[in-house]
Structure formats: structure tokens, C-alpha cells
Amino acid sequence: MKHFARLCYASIRDLLPIFVVIALFQIIVLERPIQELFALSQGIAFVVLGLTLFVYGLELALFPIGEALAYALAERGSLSLLVAFAFLLGFGTTIAEPALIAVAGEASEAAAAAGAILPSTDAKSAYAVGLRVVVAVAVGTALVIGVLRIVLGWSLIKMIMGGYAIAVAITFLAPPETIGIAYDSGGVTTSTVTVPLVAAFGVGLASALGGRNPMTDGFGLIALASLTPMLFVMGYGMITAWL
Amino acid sequence: MALIIDTVATILNTGINVLPVALFLIVFQRLIHRQSNLKVGQLVVGFVFVVIGLGLFLAGLERGLFPLGRLMAEQLTAVSRGENADGLVFWYAYYWVFIFAFAVGFGTTVAEPSLLAVALKANEESGGAIHVWGLRVAVALGVAFGVALGCFRIVTGTPLHWYIIAGYVVLVIQTAFSPKLITALAYDTGGVTTSTVTVPLVAALGLGLAENVPGRDPLLDGFGLIAFASLFPIMSVLAYAQLTALWSRRSRRGSP
Numbered sequence: 132m133k134h135f136a137r138l139c140y141a142s143i144r145d146l147l148p149i150f151v152v153i154a155l156f157q158i159i160v161l162e163r164p165i166q167e168l169f170a171l172s173q174g175i176a177f178v179v180l181g182l183t184l185f186v187y188g189l190e191l192a193l194f195p196i197g198e199a200l201a202y203a204l205a206e207r208g209s210l211s212l213l214v215a216f217a218f219l220l221g222f223g224t225t226i227a228e229p230a231l232i233a234v235a236g237e238a239s240e241a242a243a244a245a246g247a248i249l250p251s252t253d254a255k256s257a258y259a260v261g262l263r264v265v266v267a268v269a270v271g272t273a274l275v276i277g278v279l280r281i282v283l284g285w286s287l288i289k290m291i292m293g294g295y296a297i298a299v300a301i302t303f304l305a306p307p308e309t310i311g312i313a314y315d316s317g318g319v320t321t322s323t324v325t326v327p328l329v330a331a332f333g334v335g336l337a338s339a340l341g342g343r344n345p346m347t348d349g350f351g352l353i354a355l356a357s358l359t360p361m362l363f364v365m366g367y368g369m370i371t372a373w374l
Numbered sequence: 375m376a377l378i379i380d381t382v383a384t385i386l387n388t389g390i391n392v393l394p395v396a397l398f399l400i401v402f403q404r405l406i407h408r409q410s411n412l413k414v415g416q417l418v419v420g421f422v423f424v425v426i427g428l429g430l431f432l433a434g435l436e437r438g439l440f441p442l443g444r445l446m447a448e449q450l451t452a453v454s455r456g457e458n459a460d461g462l463v464f465w466y467a468y469y470w471v472f473i474f475a476f477a478v479g480f481g482t483t484v485a486e487p488s489l490l491a492v493a494l495k496a497n498e499e500s501g502g503a504i505h506v507w508g509l510r511v512a513v514a515l516g517v518a519f520g521v522a523l524g525c526f527r528i529v530t531g532t533p534l535h536w537y538i539i540a541g542y543v544v545l546v547i548q549t550a551f552s553p554k555l556i557t558a559l560a561y562d563t564g565g566v567t568t569s570t571v572t573v574p575l576v577a578a579l580g581l582g583l584a585e586n587v588p589g590r591d592p593l594l595d596g597f598g599l600i601a602f603a604s605l606f607p608i609m610s611v612l613a614y615a616q617l618t619a620l621w622s623r624r625s626r627r628g629s630p
Binding site: 142146148161170173174175176182189237242247295296307312317318319 | 377381391392394395396398399400402403416417418419420421422423424425426427428429430431432433434435436437438439440441442446449450453470474477478481482484485486487488534535538539542545546549557558561562569570571572573574575577578581591592593594595596597598599600601603604
């Protein structure tokens with residue numbers, strides 16, 4: 132119960148700076164009280180409570196299994212198993228990422244409003260789910276590349292530089308309406324669910340392999356996981372436009 | 375009543391979303407790691423919490439953070455009308471939007487717990503050369519500048535990729551000259567800074583801005599704030615690392 136109260140405090144602390152800034156602007160710049168204050172604060176209360184329960188559940192179930200699995204697999208040292216696990220870990224955590232669900236929903240609304248897709252509920256949810264699956268495949272692929280990098284000792288800097296160069300090149304070929312969403316999806320994917328599990332996996336892997344520095348080798352998975360979604364979303368946009 | 379039905383529907387939907395992840399983890403765990411000390415009851419309770427929590431969070435976003443971000447964009451553009459007879463937009467009329475974006479970016483990042491954890495680790499690894507507060511402020515300034523510049527881009531409607539390309543060119547040059555130990559850390563902070571509550575608010579701010587500034591299209595112009603908020607902290611952290619290296623070299627030279 133004490134633990135739950137601490138998590139609740141953490142969610143409130145996450146939201147506090149947003150409140151302070153918005154309140155200051157409402158009072159000083161806009162000089163008017165927010166209309167529908169009740170409905171908004173109801174929503175905010177849901178956000179706080181939901182985030183608290185979510186993280187509580189993650190710590191109870193998901194994180195212990197994820198970490199135990201990551202260590203067990205890293206110690207076994209079977210590369211094909213590691214690669215399979217890395218892909219599924221990236222895919223699974225990204226599909227469940229709350230920020231991505233939220234942004235994919237907003238993107239489908241914007242696409243429907245712009246006439247890029249039909250404004251029906253079915254078309255919007257198909258668009259949002261499609262976007263999430265593409266991003267999830269991208270993060271899964273990023274973790275596979277990251278695991279190969281840690282095992283085989285490839286240079287992170289070269290891969291990231293190459294990746295960004297490809298991203299820039301693809302930008303000129305991709306349909307304009309996918310570019311903004313693609314660049315944003317890189318930052319959205321790495322959040323509440325993905326970061327702790329992926330970081331545990333990377334550090335566990337680097338320390339189990341030996342001769343690796345957990346600081347420089349364990350990190351870098353997140354960097355790759357924020358890079359590939361850009362490439363995959365723009366690629367997906369190009370394929371659907373071409374078909 | 376509508377609120378309850380909505381929330382229950384969202385929770386059920388979330389359950390369908392989370393189920394594959396849960397099944398995958400449990401199956402994998404049974405296959406690989408048989409001697410487990412985790413109780414099945416604990417797992418089930420944990421997943422129930424995850425599903426209810428995520429459902430409440432998403433229902434709350436629809437009623438709380440999304441409308442709030444849109445409302446701020448709407449009200450701040452309303453106090454700063456700035457287009458001439460030809461419909462051209464004077465970007466500097468929207469200065470309150472940029473100040474607000476900067477303040478939200480800075481405030482949410484400085485208080486971000488996962489950033490504090492990274493900063494403590496970096497301080498330890500670097501033997502105290504990287505200060506905890508120095509790194510936090512560097513990252514927060516990066517995010518704040520990123521979100522503000524992203525709003526400037528939405529107001530002016532200039533193409534996103536030119537900013538990103540220019541940013542990457544600067545990054546490549548910085549990376550070539552930066553201390554090796556900090557590089558991986560700098561690239562990871564880009565991903566860490568954008569938290570689960572900041573992302574929806576910032577996304578709604580961008581879309582709201584594109585809806586309210588005349589001549590802007592939400593789908594073409596409304597995105598990109600999160601990309602900037604992940605790109606600029608990498609630059610500011612690398613810049614901070616270079617500055618600390620420079621300072622320590624200078625102080626060593628100054629006191630023989």
C-alpha cells in the first residue's frame with residue numbers, strides 16, 4: 132500500500148510541471164479561467180490513477196519476468212534464441228506502449244480530417260493499428276540489430292550515422308503526409324514499458340557476455356529503437372502510396 | 375454514465391491489446407526459465423492492474439491532456455493574431471506560443487525521474503566530471519528549445535526535413551569531436567526525455583497549433599514536436615560534455 136502511494140505520488144509529480152506552467156499562462160497571459168474545468172480535471176484524475184495502476188502492475192508482473200528472461204537468455208548464449216527474444220521483446224513492449232497508442236489515435240484523426248483515409252471508425256482504427264504494428268516491427272528489428280551489435284562488437288556510432296543518413300535520404304522519397312508522423316514515432320516508442328525492459332536486457336546481455344562495458348554496450352539499444360521507426364514508417368508510407 | 379461506459383470499453387480494448395504480450399512472456403518464461411519463483415497469482419493480478427491502469431490512462435487522455443493541449447494552442451493563438459491582408463503569417467506575433475512551448479519543455483524535462491536516474495549514473499561513470507544538475511539542465515534546455523523551435527516551424531509552415539537534416543549535420547560534427555564515453559549516453563537521453571504524459575500533451579499542442587494558425591494543415595504541419603524534443607537534447611548533452619572537457623583542460627592548465 133505504501134508502495135502504491137509512492138507510485139501515485141510519482142504520477143502526480145510527472146504531471147505537476149505541466150499544471151504549474153499551464154496555470155501560470157492562464158493567470159498571467161490569458162487572464163481567463165479555463166472553461167469546462169470539471170471535465171478536464173476529471174480526465175486528469177483518470178490519467179494519474181491509470182498511470183499509477185499501470186506502473187504498479189508492470190512492476191508486479193511484467194518487469195520481473197522480463198528481467199529474469201533477459202538474464203536467463205543472455206547466459207544461455209544461443210544467438211538464434213536471443214535474436215528471436217529481442218524481436219518479440221521490442222514488438223511486444225511497443226504494441227503495449229501507452230504514448231504510442233495515444234499518438235497513433237491522434238494521427239488517425241488528423242489523417243481522416245485531411246481526407247487521407249475515410250472518416251469512419253473502422254478506417255481510423257485500422258490506420259492506428261497499422262501504424263502501431265509498423266513501429267513495433269521497427270523496434271523489434273532495432274533490438275535484433277542491437278543484440279547482433281553487442282555480440283559481434285559492431286560500432287554503434289557508425290550504425291547510427293548510417294541510419295540517420297538513410298532517414299534523410301528516404302525523406303525526399305516518402306509521401307509528405309507520413310514524414311511528420313514518422314519522425315515523431317521515433318521519440319514516442321521509447322517510453323514507460325519499453326525503456327526499463329530494453330535497458331535491463333541490454334545491460335544483462337553486456338554483463339553476461341563478459342569483456343563488454345555495460346555502460347557503453349548496454350546503452351545504445353534505445354538509440355537504435357528511436358531510429359528504426361522513422362525508417363519503417365516512411366518506408367511503409369512509400370509502399371502504401373506505391374500500391 | 376457515458377463516462378463509465380466509455381472507460382469500460384477502453385479497458386476491454388486495452389485488454390485485447392495487452393493479451394498477446396502477456397501470453398508471449400508467460401509462454402517464453404515457461405519454456406526457458408522453469409525454476410521460477412514468480413507466482414501465477416502475482417502475474418495475473420499484475421496484468422489486471424496493467425490493463426485497468428492503461429484503460430483509465432487512455433480514457434483520461436481523451437478527457438484531460440488532449441483537450442488541455444488543444445485548448446492552450448487555441449487560446450494562445452487567439453491572443454496573438456498575426457497575418458497581413460495577403461494571409462501571410464507574421465511568426466513573431468506568436469511569441470506567447472513559443473514561450474509556452476519552451477516553458478512546458480523545460481518544466482517537464484527537469485522534473486523527469488528517468489532523466490535523474492540517467493544523470494546519477496553518468497555522474498558516477500564519469501568520476502564526477504559530469505554534474506547531475508548540469509546534465510539535467512542541459513537536457514531540459516535541449517527539449518525546451520526543441521519544442522519551441524518545433525512550434526516556430528508549425529507557425530511558419532516550413533518543411534520539417536530541412537530542420538532535421540540541419541540538426542543531423544550538426545550532430546555528426548559534434549559526435550566526431552565528442553568524448554567517446556558520453557556519446558551512447560547522449561543518444562539514449564534523446565529517447566528517455568519524452569515521458570508518457572509529456573508526449574500526448576505536446577502532440578496535442580502541435581496539432582492544435584496547426585489547426586488554429588491560418589493556412590496550416592494538421593497532417594502536414596502538426597507533427598514534429600516530439601522529433602525535435604528528442605533531437606535537440608542529444609545536441610545539448612554533447613555540447614555540455616564538450617564544455618566540461620574544455621573547462622577541466624583549462625583549469626588543469628591554469629593550476630600547474
